[in-house]
Structure formats: C-alpha cells, structure tokens
Amino acid sequence: MEKKIKTAMPDFISIEEAVALSREQNRDNHRRFINPEIVNLMGILNFDKCFVRAKGTSVWDADGNEYLDFLGGYGALNLGHNHPALDVALASVQELPNLLQASLNPLAGALASNLALVTPGELKYSFFGNSGAEAVEGALKLARAATGRKKIVSCEGSFHGKSLGALSVTGRAKYRTPFAPLVPEVEFIAFADAAALEQALAKDDVAAFIMEPVQGEGGIIVAPDEYLQKVRAVCSAHGTMFIADEIQTGFGRTGKWFACEHAEVTPDILCISKSFGGGVMPLAAYMTTEKIWKQAYGSVEKAMLHTSTFGGNTRAVAAGIAVLETMYEEDLPRQAAEKGEYLLGKLQQLQEKYPFIKEVRGRGLLIGLEFTPPKKGLMNLLTGGALEKMANEYVGAMVAGELLNKHRIITAYTLNNPNVIRLEPPLTVSYEQIDRLLAALEEVFAKNKGFGDMVFASGKTILGSLLKK
Template identity: 60%
Template sequence: MKLNSTAVDNQAMSNIYTLEQALNLNRQEVKEAHKKYVNSSLAKLMSLLNFDLQYVKASGVSVWDSEGREYLDFLGGYGSLNLGHNHPRVIQALEKVQNMPNILQASLGTLAGALAANLAHITPGKLQRCFFGNSGAEAVEGALKLARAATGRDKIIYCRGSFHGKTFGALSVTGREKYQRAFQPLLPGTVPVPFGDLDALSKLLKNNDTAAFIVEPIQGEGGINLPPAGYLAQAKELCSRHGALFIADEIQTGMGRTGSMFACEQEGVVPDILCLAKSLGGGIMPIGAYITTDEIWQRAYGSVENATLHTSTFGGNTWAAAAALATIETIYRQDLITQAREKGSYFLRKLKKLKEKYPLLADVRGRGLLIGIEFAKPKGFAYKATMGVINRLSEEYMGSLVAGQLLNKYGIITAYTLNNPNVIRLEPPLVVEYRQLDRVVEALDEILSTHRGFFSMAASGAKTMLKTFTFKD
C-alpha cells in the first residue's frame, strides 16, 4: 500500500534534523555523522591528533569547545579570517540587508556594483572590471578562462609547489601531483615551472603561445615560500614582452595579510588579472572574485554576444557583497594592514630567536602575518617492530605532530601546509594581540626545549597514525 503525501512528509520529518536539534548534537554524534554521511577517511584523519574537537563559540582570535575550553586560532581559516571570527561590523552589515533580495538574476545588483567599484579603487594600476563567484577556485577558473578568451592562446604556465584550488581547471595549475594524479588527464596545455626560476619561465614564454602565467606572490600551501627579490616584477615584464597575461593569485596573500593590501604591490607589480577570495567575505560569507583591466575584459567579453559566456548564480549576491564591503571598510578603519606588518615583524623576530636555539627548527619565513616554521626531519629513534614505519611517519609529518601538541596541550590551533607537511603555518587574524603572539612563541619554546620529550611525543603521535592507517573503522 502506498503512503499518502502527508504520511511521506511525516516520515521524512522524523528522519531529518531540525536546526535546533543539529545545534544540540554532541561531539561523538557529529563525528559519527561525518563518518557515515560525509568523508569517513577525512574524519579518521582529523581524529588522529584530536582535530575533531567540537567548537561552539568564536570571537576574534578565540574559539571555545563544547567543554568550555578556550583556544587561540592561529590557522585563521587558511587566510579567511583576517578580521577574526564573527567580526561585529560584518554581522551588522548582514543585518542591514536582511530584507533585500539576495539573489535576483533579472537585475543589476546594487551592492555588487558598489563592491566592484571599491575593488577597482583599492587594487593597483588600471584593474577595473570584476567577476564575482563563490570561492578562490572559482576566481581562478574565471581567470584562466578570461586569459584564453582574451589572448586566443591555450597554454597556461604555473609553478611547482603552488596551490590554486581543486576544481578541474584550478587543479590543473596546482603544482602537486598527489592532488592531480587521480583526475588525469587534466586541462591540456598547462605547464609547470619551478617557483622563482626566471630562466625556466623565459624558455616557456619565448614561443609567444602562452595565454597566462599564474603565480602566488607567496606560496601558501607550498610551505610559505617567498620568491627571490625581484622575481614577480621580472616575471611580469617577461609576460608582457611575450603577450602572456600575468595572473596574481592573491586569494591567501591579499586583504592586508602580508603588510600591504596585496602582496604584489611590495614589488610594484600590477597584474593583468588579480584573484581574490577567502578574507574578502570577512570570514563569514563565501565570495571570490577576479579583477582585470578594461582592455582585457573587452577582448574577451566586450560584446553583447559574449556577455553571458561566464556567469555565476550566487556570484555577487547581496549578502556576500555586503560582507565584502564591510570587510574592506574595516581593514582601513582598524588599520589592519599596518597591524599585520608590525605584528608580523615582531612575531618573526621572536620565532627566529627560537630557530637559533633549536636545530630542529630548519627555517622560519614569511611576511606580515603569513608565517611558516619548517621542522627538520628528526633522527635518532626507530622501532624495529614496525620496520621503521613510525620513523618514516614522524619524519614526513612532523608538522602535524607539533600541531597536535600545540592544540592538545597549549590550546593553540595550527596546521601543516598541504604541499609540505613539515611546515606549520601561523596565520592568525590580523586583530591578534601581542600577548597572544607571545603565548605561541612560549608554547613552541617549551615543546622544543627537551629533545627527548619531543621525540617521545613524535613517536607517540606516529604510533597513533600507524594504528589508524593500518586498521579499518
């Protein structure tokens, strides 16, 4: 016998969570939901070092778990939280537009137009025309398409060690084979070069068949890698000489993170296309964008016939644009660019003093409040029973082991960079206080001060990793 529609509706309602019920889920229930309905392997990975804590409150640099413990967020949403968690100015902006239509395609969005004008004013050079999407990967996708449409060429050059996203086009220019291998063949015509190698770039550009060179001013997921001095400016000049467009991926480095509004400005570089996302939405609304010159835009989409070749349903929606407008205003009102520059300089000095004390710190590098600390591969312990597997895991994932120690013992949230697991990123909100920076330095000092205790921690963490990788759920 078939159920009538009311019975079906009642049955469905009995099986789904209301918002109120979802908010009351405990940590174990959340973990089980992810294991069963989301990504079980990722849930397992997050559980390795207690990264499956349930956070229930956030403000500024601080977050609190379901047991009331406070943590400092020095991961910062991979650069999405330049303003910190739940900045009141962004919240207030959303409250002001709550009665406006959020998505109405048969119109020209009021706030999207204002946001595009603001971006044209704060970006370098003659960058003028914006496209709005929902993420960094979408911004990159749009930039790649724009470059091909505007130049009539198909070759895209990117850097090894780069990270531009995991959608198909963005993944095709992301410089790590681990993420590419399962999805090959990827976008044709994409060619890697070593980051910072002008000779290699010049050789690929000399045939005058390249649509664009895409580069991060500082490689984030590559391990917070800074380019050689003058590299960006010379790469831009090479691109201009050979008719290729220069795409600056400022998704992580932009919006004040490195001590200037955009990192490329520190070399006086004006890109042909600039990609934005992450902190553009104030850490609350997802929004991505690219901005380019009028000339390039006209070559690709300047006719009525081509006006709809690349669009986005949610791109430039009212709530996202409102958040972005409030974010830009807040960065300037609170002088967060100067704060990032000064606090970053202070933090780097303190961390470099640790490097002088501890050989296990191979390098400390960064700019502004985008900082990486790289750990040397520890030697001196191995376990015959596991045929050296624990030793290898500890060598390859030292960054994650230190991150686990920082989280569980000191209440400091960090993570390793995706393309270099031995580098921990320190990327706090730009509103971070000096005492909070000191707390991280002190925690690292304690962790590193006793090599024997640190190796014991590393071995213990590696054993947990081995057990997790060996046995199924």
C-alpha cells in the same frame, strides 16, 4: 473537493539539535554521510573537537575551554571570527532580495567600484564568484579568451584549488594524478626561477602565467620582489597574461593590501577570495583591466560566456563592502606588518636555540616553520621503516597536535610540504596572544629536547590508530 494529505516530516536534525550533538554523534554523522576517512584522519591527532563559540582569535569548546586560532581559516579570517561589522552589514540587507538575476544588483556595483579604488594599477573590472577555485577558473578562461592562446604555465609546489581547471594548474601530482586527463597544455616550472619562465614563454604561445606571491600550501615560500618584477617584464614582453593568485595573501595578510604591492607590480588578472567575505560569506572575484576584459567579453554575444548563479549575491557583497571599510578603519595591513615582524623575530630566536627548526619564513602574518625530520632509530627499525614514513609525512601535524592538545592553540601543516606548520592568525590578533603562542612553542621544543621524542611518541599514536582501522 480533493482532500489534501499532509505527509509526515522526516526525522530531520534541527539546528538546535545539531549544535547540541555530542562529539561522537557528530563523528558518526560525518562518518556515515560525508567522508569516513577524513573522520579517521582528523581523529588521529584529536583534530575533531566541537567548538560552540568564536570571537576574534578565540574559539571555545562545549566545556568552556578557550583556544587560540592561529590557523585563521587558511587566511579566510583576516578580521577574526564573527567581527561585529559583518553582523551589522548582513542585518542591513536582510530584507533585500538576495538572488534576482533579472536586475543589476546595486551592492555588487558598489563593491566593484570600491575594489577598483584599493587594488593596484589599472585593475578595474570584477567578476564575483564564491570560492578561490572559482576565481582561478574564471581567470584562466579570461586569459585564453583575451589572448586567443591555450597554453598555461604554472609553478611546481603551487596550490590554486581542486576544481578541474584550478587543479590542472596546481603544482602537486598527488592531487592531479587521480583525475587525469586534466586541462591540456599546462606546463610547470620551478617557483621563483626567472630563467625558467623566460624559456617557457619564449615561443610567444602562452596565454597566462599563474603564480602565488607567497606559496601557501607549498610551505610559505616567499617570492623575492625582484622575481615578481621580472615576471611582470617577461609576461609583458611575450604577450602573456600575468595572473596573481592572491586568494590567501590578499586583504592585508602580508602587510600590504595585496602581496604584489611589495614589489610594486600589477598583474593583468588578480584572483581574490578567502577573507574577502569576512569569514562569514563565501565571496571571490577575479579582476582585470578594462582593455583585457573587453578583449575577452567586449560584445553582447560574449557578455554571458562566463556567469555564476550565486556570484555577486546581496549578502555576500554586503560582507565584502564591510570588509573593505573595516580594513581601512582598523588599518589591518599595518597591523599585519608590525605584528608579523614581531612574531618572525621571536621565531628566529627560537630557531637559533633549537636546530631542528630548519627554517622560519614568511611575510606579515603568513608565517611557516619548517622542521627537520628526526634521524632513524630503534623505533623506526622495529616498525620496518613505517615510523620514518610517519615522521616525513606528518611531522608538521605532530607539532600542531601538541599545540592543540596541550596548549589549546590551533595550527596546521601545509598541504604540499607536511614538514611545515603555518601560523596565520587573524590580523586582529593581540601581542598577548602572540606571546602565548611563543611560550607554547618554547615549551613544546624544550620538553622534547632533540625533537625525536615527540615524533616517536606521536608516531606510535598515529601507527596505532592506523593499525586499528
């Protein structure tokens, strides 16, 4: 009989050991095995803390210090961290098969049915995936298949993801250029410019126009309701699919279930993700009408043209079912509308007091503060212009750094406009927690008077960190 030889297990790091790693050990793993430059970037402003517990809007570090999360997973935590309804939902399906492609998952069918009840208009058919970028990829393919056209129109300053198709319609050259050539026949127009849209669609050769009702990474830029209504009319007139990217704005974030409802318009295709999985499971979908779905995939030969291995898996869709139920039970869209109005009003008062706050804008609990970079000075001269470049590129990060390191409040700047910090807390955030944020901002702004003090101090720290590398 052949003797079996058991090989020794590699020196794996266990879950328990990983949780107990020191901050430097964690940095070292990321530096050696993931992305060393992100370690450098996160470390510049002390954004590489280790957190060991989370609940609602609060997270705690290993020393027991509480932080308020006003970043909210870039909109993925509308229900907050570790909402108990998600634990119950996942526990209820733990013995079911999670992946079994040779079947029709009853939970996926139930979630799709539930979604059709809460989405606007005649949106009915859902395709489940794992991320916002995947939802955008599927939406672009659907539009091309349904219309027989190839051209896509998107907006400058937009952000739709970093996979190849989603990146092709993302409106910032910094992210696109290193990966060219991308998907062809994509045109970019100014955001919220109805005349530019009409011109772009005039030849009746555009498969889809994709846009965010609120440009998140563009700096929290809200599209006027009248513009969205015009988009709907122009797309209909030219046979172009209107794709609404509500990956960040969906599920109550702006004070409605979906941001396009403020303008009372329904897109042809709706992209959703982020908070759809409750912050515990990766879950995404694109939705469309029965007519459009059948135009694209309405035969046995076409039914399998677009698929996803993990899309619609049991645990993910169970989380999605719990998210919809919890939103209704806790009336989260209303909470977002009321708390957002309160926060916006208080921030506008700060803007009147501190002129370096260039603009306060947003809708619901998706709010941006844009800052005016400080004027040139001696320190800028001594650094050969490097400090001015730091201020222009990292002023939002500097404010976020002050909030994190001195007030234990987590925020971040927007990718396409680094002079903007985003405030995107869970919709369950309390008024007391909002007031704590406001008090921290007041202290940051008052302490730094002309704002330049903080920028110069932070700029020197950033320059020093960069020069050591």
